[in-house]
Amino acid sequence: MPQQTTRSPHRSPQIVIIGSGFAGVGMGIQLKLAGMHDFVILESAAAVGGTWRDNTYPGAACDVPSHLYSFSFEPWPWWSHAFAHQDEILRYMQHCVDRYDLQPHVRLNSAVTAATFDEKSNRWQVTLAGGETLDCWLLISGTGGLSRPANPDIPGLDQFRGPIFHTARWHHEVNLAGKRVAVIGTGASAIQVVPELAKTAAQLHLFQRTPPWILPKPDREIGPREQRLYARLPWLQWLNRARIYLLLEWRAIAFTRFTGIMKLPRMGALRFIRKSIANPELRAKVTPDYAFGCKRVLISNNYYPALNRDNVQLVAGGAKALTADAVVGADGQSWPVDAVVLATGFQASESMAPFPINGLHGQSLDSAWAGGAEAFKGTTVAGFPNLFLIVGPNTGLGHNSMVYIIESQIRYIMDAIQTLQTQQLAWVAPKPATQDQYNRQLHQRLGKSVWASGCKSWYQTASGKNTTLWPGFTFSFRHQLSRFELSDYEWQASQPAENQLAASAQVKAVLS
Numbered sequence: 044m045p046q047q048t049t050r051s052p053h054r055s056p057q058i059v060i061i062g063s064g065f066a067g068v069g070m071g072i073q074l075k076l077a078g079m080h081d082f083v084i085l086e087s088a089a090a091v092g093g094t095w096r097d098n099t100y101p102g103a104a105c106d107v108p109s110h111l112y113s114f115s116f117e118p119w120p121w122w123s124h125a126f127a128h129q130d131e132i133l134r135y136m137q138h139c140v141d142r143y144d145l146q147p148h149v150r151l152n153s154a155v156t157a158a159t160f161d162e163k164s165n166r167w168q169v170t171l172a173g174g175e176t177l178d179c180w181l182l183i184s185g186t187g188g189l190s191r192p193a194n195p196d197i198p199g200l201d202q203f204r205g206p207i208f209h210t211a212r213w214h215h216e217v218n219l220a221g222k223r224v225a226v227i228g229t230g231a232s233a234i235q236v237v238p239e240l241a242k243t244a245a246q247l248h249l250f251q252r253t254p255p256w257i258l259p260k261p262d263r264e265i266g267p268r269e270q271r272l273y274a275r276l277p278w279l280q281w282l283n284r285a286r287i288y289l290l291l292e293w294r295a296i297a298f299t300r301f302t303g304i305m306k307l308p309r310m311g312a313l314r315f316i317r318k319s320i321a322n323p324e325l326r327a328k329v330t331p332d333y334a335f336g337c338k339r340v341l342i343s344n345n346y347y348p349a350l351n352r353d354n355v356q357l358v359a360g361g362a363k364a365l366t367a368d369a370v371v372g373a374d375g376q377s378w379p380v381d382a383v384v385l386a387t388g389f390q391a392s393e394s395m396a397p398f399p400i401n402g403l404h405g406q407s408l409d410s411a412w413a414g415g416a417e418a419f420k421g422t423t424v425a426g427f428p429n430l431f432l433i434v435g436p437n438t439g440l441g442h443n444s445m446v447y448i449i450e451s452q453i454r455y456i457m458d459a460i461q462t463l464q465t466q467q468l469a470w471v472a473p474k475p476a477t478q479d480q481y482n483r484q485l486h487q488r489l490g491k492s493v494w495a496s497g498c499k500s501w502y503q504t505a506s507g508k509n510t511t512l513w514p515g516f517t518f519s520f521r522h523q524l525s526r527f528e529l530s531d532y533e534w535q536a537s538q539p540a541e542n543q544l545a546a547s548a549q550v551k552a553v554l555s
């Protein structure tokens with residue numbers, strides 16, 4: 044039965060931002076700083092924070108140094124580790140929300156179920172779970188590429204009688220100490236959670252389908268003296284940030300242009316395995332057989348040591364099935380367990396539209412993206428007026444901080460808003476031919492990257508199209524987004540009453 048929709052009891056804001064992770068919070072802050080207060084941030088969960096609210100599994104931490112994995116306009120001198128832990132990053136995000144007084148703009152527990160562009164009013168109709176609709180002028184999606192957990196299609200998943208949960212939906216009430224635990228998957232989340240679980244589990248069976256390439260993590264504690272120094276001398280922190288950025292940035296060359304360079308870190312990773320693992324059988328199991336860098340390169344100092352423990356077994360070949368009380372390996376051996384942790388990643392490349400989105404002529408984003416998601420500069424989509432995607436198609440990175448990409452997109456969107464206002468436009472959407480040409484060039488470059496060297500990863504769709512990664516330097520991404528060029532866009536002039544943003548810029552949204 045079709046769901047009944049009701050008009051929102053709240054006054055509809057001019058701008059709707061979906062999601063309160065780094066993208067949504069950063070966008071909200073920049074709107075406020077520009078004097079635009081007529082926006083709402085819709086958050087489906089009960090708290091802000093995105094990835095860093097959802098991923099609370101033991102050991103969750105960032106694998107990008109925190110002095111770079113933070114907003115450039117809100118440096119934080121108080122990071123306690125070079126690579127901050129999840130709770131600290133979440134606290135930083137809450138600090139940003141408080142500091143910029145964003146909370147009045149945030150509506151929690153407000154999941155968006157659909158968004159439709161109404162060609163009569165030139166506004167987006169945004170439907171929330173429960174049926175309420177908001178209409179708005181600009182729709183900005185900050186739902187992130189890694190927000191929807193992917194449960195594996197392993198037969199018998201629903202037969203298992205004990206606790207079974209995903210790393211991004213951790214069941215903190217389940218005590219795994221002294222239990223026989225299965226972990227399925229050996230990606231970025233698994234290598235962080237396994238060392239923690241291994242400390243207290245009676246047995247830990249780790250089901251590995253493909254071994255990841257792993258390098259040592261150059262982590263260290265940051266003491267109070269250094270923190271105070273950064274607080275007192277912000278330029279010193281800025282220099283440190285720039286140093287980290289440059290150290291990470293050069294790696295783009297190896298990922299995208301001169302992939303032969305990857306032989307060097309590959310040798311380092313092989314040395315790391317030899318140094319960390321004495322057992323030749325285990326060494327063989329953890330040694331990848333695909334190009335270094337093809338899947339995300341991981342960093343960890345405690346993963347290999349955890350595999351050496353007597354209570355940990357690495358089961359190669361992955362999990363074939365689950366029964367009521369066991370996980371069955373690829374060789375048919377059954378491993379009885381009390382609980383199962385799914386470290387199986389996210390729905391990243393396949394279904395990128397987070398909910399049904401309908402643009403001009405009723406076209407759905409899913410149908411526009413049937414051949415794999417594409418956007419113009421990763422941010423706007425032909426046929427979808429005034430829709431802006433932060434962390435849209437081909438904006439992800441294998442080598443540097445996503446916060447830098449997010450800030451680049453936010454600047455572009457701010458420039459777009461200014462263009463819409465000054466040119467008195469009702470809407471803009473990229474010209475289809477311009478978007479096609481952009482993507483042809485992008486995919487040509489991706490074809491030469493290490494990600495196209497033959498491995499299977501979440502970067503690619505089932506048909507092998509890379510819809511997630513940006514194939515180049517992050518500064519060239521920022522450069523191409525440095526100006527919103529109206530000549531790249533189709534647009535419609537507004538009726539005087541339509542372009543209300545300027546008039547209502549100082550109107551504070553009245554939100555519950």
Ligand code: NAP
Nearest residue numbers: 104105106195228229230231232252253339361386387388
């Ligand atoms: P992931 O890297 O996609 O890893 C998923 C793992 O599950 C892979 O080992 C995969 O094996 C395995 N898997 C999936 N389906 C399976 C099945 N049916 N049977 C057996 N194994 C299966 O996911 P993730 O570890 O959650 O990380 C996702 C991304 O999140 C990362 O790449 C990173 O961008 C981000 N992340 C970042 C951090 C950080 O520190 N900043 C931490 C965690 C996550 P295959 O390799 O064979 O597919």
